[in-house]
Amino acid sequence: MEELERYLRDVEEARRVRRERADWGFIHSLPPRLRTALLYYVETGDLYVASRIAGMSMEEFNELRRRAKIPSV
Amino acid sequence: MRQAVADTCFLLDWVRFSRRDLLFDVFTVVWLPEPVLGEVRSGDTLSWISERLAQRKLSLIPELLELRARALSLMTAVVSRLSVPLVDYPEAYCIEVGRELGAVVLTENRGALAVPRVLQDYSNVVVWRSLEVLAQAVRLGRADCDVFDKYRDEALHEFPRRDLEKVLNEVGCRGRG
Numbered sequence: 718m719e720e721l722e723r724y725l726r727d728v729e730e731a732r733r734v735r736r737e738r739a740d741w742g743f744i745h746s747l748p749p750r751l752r753t754a755l756l757y758y759v760e761t762g763d764l765y766v767a768s769r770i771a772g773m774s775m776e777e778f779n780e781l782r783r784r785a786k787i788p789s790v
Numbered sequence: 791m792r793q794a795v796a797d798t799c800f801l802l803d804w805v806r807f808s809r810r811d812l813l814f815d816v817f818t819v820v821w822l823p824e825p826v827l828g829e830v831r832s833g834d835t836l837s838w839i840s841e842r843l844a845q846r847k848l849s850l851i852p853e854l855l856e857l858r859a860r861a862l863s864l865m866t867a868v869v870s871r872l873s874v875p876l877v878d879y880p881e882a883y884c885i886e887v888g889r890e891l892g893a894v895v896l897t898e899n900r901g902a903l904a905v906p907r908v909l910q911d912y913s914n915v916v917v918w919r920s921l922e923v924l925a926q927a928v929r930l931g932r933a934d935c936d937v938f939d940k941y942r943d944e945a946l947h948e949f950p951r952r953d954l955e956k957v958l959n960e961v962g963c964r965g966r967g
Contacts (some may be wrong), residue, residue: 721872
Protein backbone atom coordinates (compact mmCIF):
# COMPACT_ATOMS: atom_id res chain seq x y z
CA MET A 718 0.00 0.00 0.00
CA GLU A 719 2.94 2.31 0.65
CA GLU A 720 3.96 1.78 -2.96
CA LEU A 721 0.48 2.70 -4.16
CA GLU A 722 0.46 5.88 -2.05
CA ARG A 723 3.85 6.86 -3.46
CA TYR A 724 2.61 6.20 -7.00
CA LEU A 725 -0.56 8.25 -6.51
CA ARG A 726 1.42 11.14 -4.96
CA ASP A 727 3.87 11.16 -7.90
CA VAL A 728 1.05 11.00 -10.43
CA GLU A 729 -0.69 13.97 -8.82
CA GLU A 730 2.51 16.04 -8.80
CA ALA A 731 3.10 15.25 -12.47
CA ARG A 732 -0.49 16.26 -13.34
CA ARG A 733 -0.05 19.57 -11.52
CA VAL A 734 3.15 20.34 -13.44
CA ARG A 735 1.52 19.53 -16.79
CA ARG A 736 -1.51 21.72 -15.99
CA GLU A 737 0.66 24.65 -14.92
CA ARG A 738 3.01 24.59 -17.90
CA ALA A 739 0.51 23.88 -20.69
CA ASP A 740 -0.24 26.57 -23.29
CA TRP A 741 -4.01 26.59 -22.80
CA GLY A 742 -4.58 29.19 -25.53
CA PHE A 743 -2.94 26.90 -28.05
CA ILE A 744 -4.80 23.83 -26.77
CA HIS A 745 -8.20 25.53 -27.00
CA SER A 746 -7.45 26.75 -30.52
CA LEU A 747 -7.18 23.17 -31.83
CA PRO A 748 -9.87 21.03 -33.51
CA PRO A 749 -11.91 18.94 -31.04
CA ARG A 750 -10.09 15.64 -31.60
CA LEU A 751 -6.63 17.09 -30.96
CA ARG A 752 -7.86 19.25 -28.09
CA THR A 753 -9.47 16.24 -26.42
CA ALA A 754 -6.32 14.19 -26.84
CA LEU A 755 -4.15 16.91 -25.25
CA LEU A 756 -6.60 17.32 -22.37
CA TYR A 757 -6.44 13.56 -21.80
CA TYR A 758 -2.63 13.75 -21.87
CA VAL A 759 -2.53 16.62 -19.36
CA GLU A 760 -4.69 14.62 -16.95
CA THR A 761 -2.99 11.22 -17.36
CA GLY A 762 0.44 11.63 -18.97
CA ASP A 763 -0.45 8.57 -21.06
CA LEU A 764 1.19 9.17 -24.44
CA TYR A 765 -0.03 5.93 -26.01
CA VAL A 766 -3.77 6.39 -25.42
CA ALA A 767 -3.58 10.15 -26.10
CA SER A 768 -1.98 9.47 -29.50
CA ARG A 769 -4.80 7.04 -30.33
CA ILE A 770 -7.43 9.60 -29.38
CA ALA A 771 -5.67 12.10 -31.67
CA GLY A 772 -5.40 9.54 -34.48
CA MET A 773 -1.62 9.95 -34.63
CA SER A 774 1.50 7.91 -34.08
CA MET A 775 3.08 8.40 -30.67
CA GLU A 776 5.91 10.43 -32.19
CA GLU A 777 3.49 12.74 -34.01
CA PHE A 778 1.53 13.24 -30.81
CA ASN A 779 4.73 13.89 -28.89
CA GLU A 780 5.45 16.77 -31.28
CA LEU A 781 1.96 18.16 -30.66
CA ARG A 782 2.65 17.89 -26.92
CA ARG A 783 5.81 19.96 -27.37
CA ARG A 784 3.94 22.60 -29.38
CA ALA A 785 1.41 22.79 -26.52
CA LYS A 786 4.38 23.29 -24.11
CA ILE A 787 3.28 20.37 -21.96
CA PRO A 788 6.30 18.78 -20.27
CA SER A 789 6.56 15.04 -20.07
CA VAL A 790 7.00 14.40 -16.37
CA MET B 791 28.14 -6.02 -21.51
CA ARG B 792 25.26 -3.88 -20.31
CA GLN B 793 21.99 -4.17 -22.22
CA ALA B 794 18.76 -2.19 -22.10
CA VAL B 795 15.33 -2.32 -23.70
CA ALA B 796 13.66 1.02 -24.53
CA ASP B 797 9.95 1.69 -24.55
CA THR B 798 8.32 4.35 -26.71
CA CYS B 799 7.79 7.07 -24.10
CA PHE B 800 11.48 6.93 -23.16
CA LEU B 801 12.75 6.86 -26.73
CA LEU B 802 10.61 9.70 -28.10
CA ASP B 803 11.92 12.16 -25.53
CA TRP B 804 15.46 10.81 -25.68
CA VAL B 805 15.79 11.30 -29.45
CA ARG B 806 15.14 15.04 -29.00
CA PHE B 807 18.28 15.32 -26.87
CA SER B 808 21.35 16.61 -28.74
CA ARG B 809 23.54 14.21 -26.75
CA ARG B 810 21.35 11.19 -27.44
CA ASP B 811 24.38 9.02 -28.22
CA LEU B 812 25.24 9.17 -24.53
CA LEU B 813 22.90 6.19 -24.34
CA PHE B 814 25.64 4.06 -25.87
CA ASP B 815 28.21 5.25 -23.35
CA VAL B 816 25.97 3.69 -20.73
CA PHE B 817 24.72 0.62 -22.61
CA THR B 818 26.48 -1.59 -25.11
CA VAL B 819 23.24 -2.62 -26.82
CA VAL B 820 19.73 -1.17 -26.58
CA TRP B 821 16.91 -3.43 -27.74
CA LEU B 822 13.93 -1.87 -29.49
CA PRO B 823 10.68 -3.87 -29.49
CA GLU B 824 9.17 -3.78 -32.98
CA PRO B 825 6.01 -1.87 -31.91
CA VAL B 826 8.25 0.96 -30.63
CA LEU B 827 9.74 1.39 -34.10
CA GLY B 828 6.23 1.49 -35.54
CA GLU B 829 5.46 4.65 -33.54
CA VAL B 830 8.32 6.62 -35.11
CA ARG B 831 7.52 8.66 -38.24
CA SER B 832 9.90 11.61 -38.55
CA GLY B 833 12.83 11.39 -40.94
CA ASP B 834 15.33 12.66 -38.37
CA THR B 835 14.39 10.08 -35.75
CA LEU B 836 14.18 7.24 -38.27
CA SER B 837 17.55 8.23 -39.66
CA TRP B 838 19.17 8.16 -36.21
CA ILE B 839 17.56 4.81 -35.38
CA SER B 840 18.49 3.18 -38.68
CA GLU B 841 22.10 4.38 -38.40
CA ARG B 842 22.38 2.98 -34.89
CA LEU B 843 20.72 -0.28 -35.99
CA ALA B 844 23.35 -0.53 -38.74
CA GLN B 845 26.08 0.07 -36.15
CA ARG B 846 24.53 -2.69 -33.98
CA LYS B 847 24.12 -0.28 -31.10
CA LEU B 848 20.36 -0.62 -31.37
CA SER B 849 18.81 -3.99 -32.12
CA LEU B 850 15.24 -4.77 -33.09
CA ILE B 851 13.32 -7.41 -31.16
CA PRO B 852 10.07 -8.85 -32.57
CA GLU B 853 6.81 -8.94 -30.63
CA LEU B 854 6.75 -12.56 -29.46
CA LEU B 855 3.53 -14.36 -28.55
CA GLU B 856 5.04 -15.83 -25.39
CA LEU B 857 6.14 -12.42 -24.09
CA ARG B 858 2.80 -10.89 -25.08
CA ALA B 859 1.01 -13.46 -22.92
CA ARG B 860 3.38 -12.82 -20.01
CA ALA B 861 2.89 -9.06 -20.37
CA LEU B 862 -0.86 -9.50 -20.04
CA SER B 863 -0.32 -11.73 -16.98
CA LEU B 864 1.89 -9.05 -15.47
CA MET B 865 -0.82 -6.43 -15.96
CA THR B 866 -3.39 -8.59 -14.17
CA ALA B 867 -0.90 -9.49 -11.42
CA VAL B 868 -0.40 -5.79 -10.67
CA VAL B 869 -4.16 -5.22 -10.50
CA SER B 870 -4.53 -8.22 -8.16
CA ARG B 871 -1.79 -6.86 -5.90
CA LEU B 872 -2.76 -3.18 -5.80
CA SER B 873 -6.31 -3.00 -7.20
CA VAL B 874 -5.07 -0.39 -9.71
CA PRO B 875 -3.99 -0.98 -13.35
CA LEU B 876 -0.57 0.55 -12.78
CA VAL B 877 1.02 -0.78 -15.97
CA ASP B 878 -0.23 -0.58 -19.56
CA TYR B 879 0.58 -3.16 -22.21
CA PRO B 880 3.55 -1.43 -23.94
CA GLU B 881 5.44 -1.03 -20.66
CA ALA B 882 4.46 -4.53 -19.50
CA TYR B 883 5.89 -5.95 -22.73
CA CYS B 884 9.18 -4.07 -22.23
CA ILE B 885 9.40 -5.34 -18.66
CA GLU B 886 8.99 -8.91 -19.92
CA VAL B 887 11.72 -8.35 -22.52
CA GLY B 888 13.99 -6.89 -19.85
CA ARG B 889 13.30 -9.81 -17.54
CA GLU B 890 13.97 -12.33 -20.31
CA LEU B 891 17.22 -10.74 -21.48
CA GLY B 892 18.46 -9.45 -18.13
CA ALA B 893 18.35 -5.97 -19.68
CA VAL B 894 17.62 -2.66 -17.95
CA VAL B 895 14.10 -1.46 -18.84
CA LEU B 896 14.07 2.17 -20.04
CA THR B 897 10.70 3.87 -19.56
CA GLU B 898 9.17 7.05 -18.13
CA ASN B 899 6.08 5.19 -16.94
CA ARG B 900 5.63 5.44 -13.16
CA GLY B 901 3.72 2.19 -12.91
CA ALA B 902 6.55 0.31 -14.58
CA LEU B 903 9.00 1.77 -12.06
CA ALA B 904 6.91 0.35 -9.22
CA VAL B 905 6.70 -3.22 -10.57
CA PRO B 906 9.99 -4.57 -9.13
CA ARG B 907 9.05 -3.19 -5.71
CA VAL B 908 5.51 -4.55 -5.79
CA LEU B 909 5.92 -8.02 -7.29
CA GLN B 910 8.44 -10.44 -5.80
CA ASP B 911 8.86 -12.30 -9.12
CA TYR B 912 10.07 -9.06 -10.72
CA SER B 913 12.36 -7.90 -7.94
CA ASN B 914 15.43 -8.55 -10.10
CA VAL B 915 14.18 -6.40 -12.98
CA VAL B 916 15.95 -3.03 -13.17
CA VAL B 917 13.84 -0.10 -14.44
CA TRP B 918 15.44 3.24 -15.31
CA ARG B 919 14.14 6.57 -16.57
CA SER B 920 16.13 9.18 -18.49
CA LEU B 921 17.09 10.56 -15.06
CA GLU B 922 18.94 7.37 -14.11
CA VAL B 923 20.58 7.11 -17.57
CA LEU B 924 21.90 10.68 -17.31
CA ALA B 925 23.09 10.05 -13.75
CA GLN B 926 25.00 6.99 -14.91
CA ALA B 927 26.57 9.01 -17.74
CA VAL B 928 27.76 11.54 -15.12
CA ARG B 929 29.11 8.75 -12.88
CA LEU B 930 31.03 7.32 -15.84
CA GLY B 931 32.53 10.74 -16.56
CA ARG B 932 30.80 10.97 -19.95
CA ALA B 933 28.68 13.99 -19.04
CA ASP B 934 28.84 17.03 -16.77
CA CYS B 935 26.29 18.18 -14.21
CA ASP B 936 24.65 20.50 -16.74
CA VAL B 937 23.38 17.49 -18.68
CA PHE B 938 20.20 17.37 -16.55
CA ASP B 939 19.25 20.97 -17.44
CA LYS B 940 20.10 20.39 -21.08
CA TYR B 941 17.87 17.33 -21.22
CA ARG B 942 14.98 19.16 -19.55
CA ASP B 943 15.20 21.98 -22.11
CA GLU B 944 15.71 19.95 -25.24
CA ALA B 945 13.30 17.09 -24.51
CA LEU B 946 10.77 19.33 -22.72
CA HIS B 947 10.93 16.81 -19.94
CA GLU B 948 10.47 17.56 -16.24
CA PHE B 949 12.07 15.28 -13.65
CA PRO B 950 10.14 14.64 -10.43
CA ARG B 951 11.57 17.17 -7.97
CA ARG B 952 12.37 14.76 -5.13
CA ASP B 953 13.95 12.21 -7.45
CA LEU B 954 16.07 14.86 -9.16
CA GLU B 955 17.34 16.20 -5.82
CA LYS B 956 18.25 12.69 -4.71
CA VAL B 957 20.14 11.92 -7.93
CA LEU B 958 21.96 15.27 -7.93
CA ASN B 959 23.14 14.58 -4.39
CA GLU B 960 24.26 11.07 -5.27
CA VAL B 961 26.33 12.12 -8.29
CA GLY B 962 27.80 15.19 -6.59
CA CYS B 963 25.82 17.79 -8.54
CA ARG B 964 23.99 19.25 -5.54
CA GLY B 965 22.61 22.74 -6.08
CA ARG B 966 22.35 22.28 -9.84
CA GLY B 967 19.58 21.11 -12.18
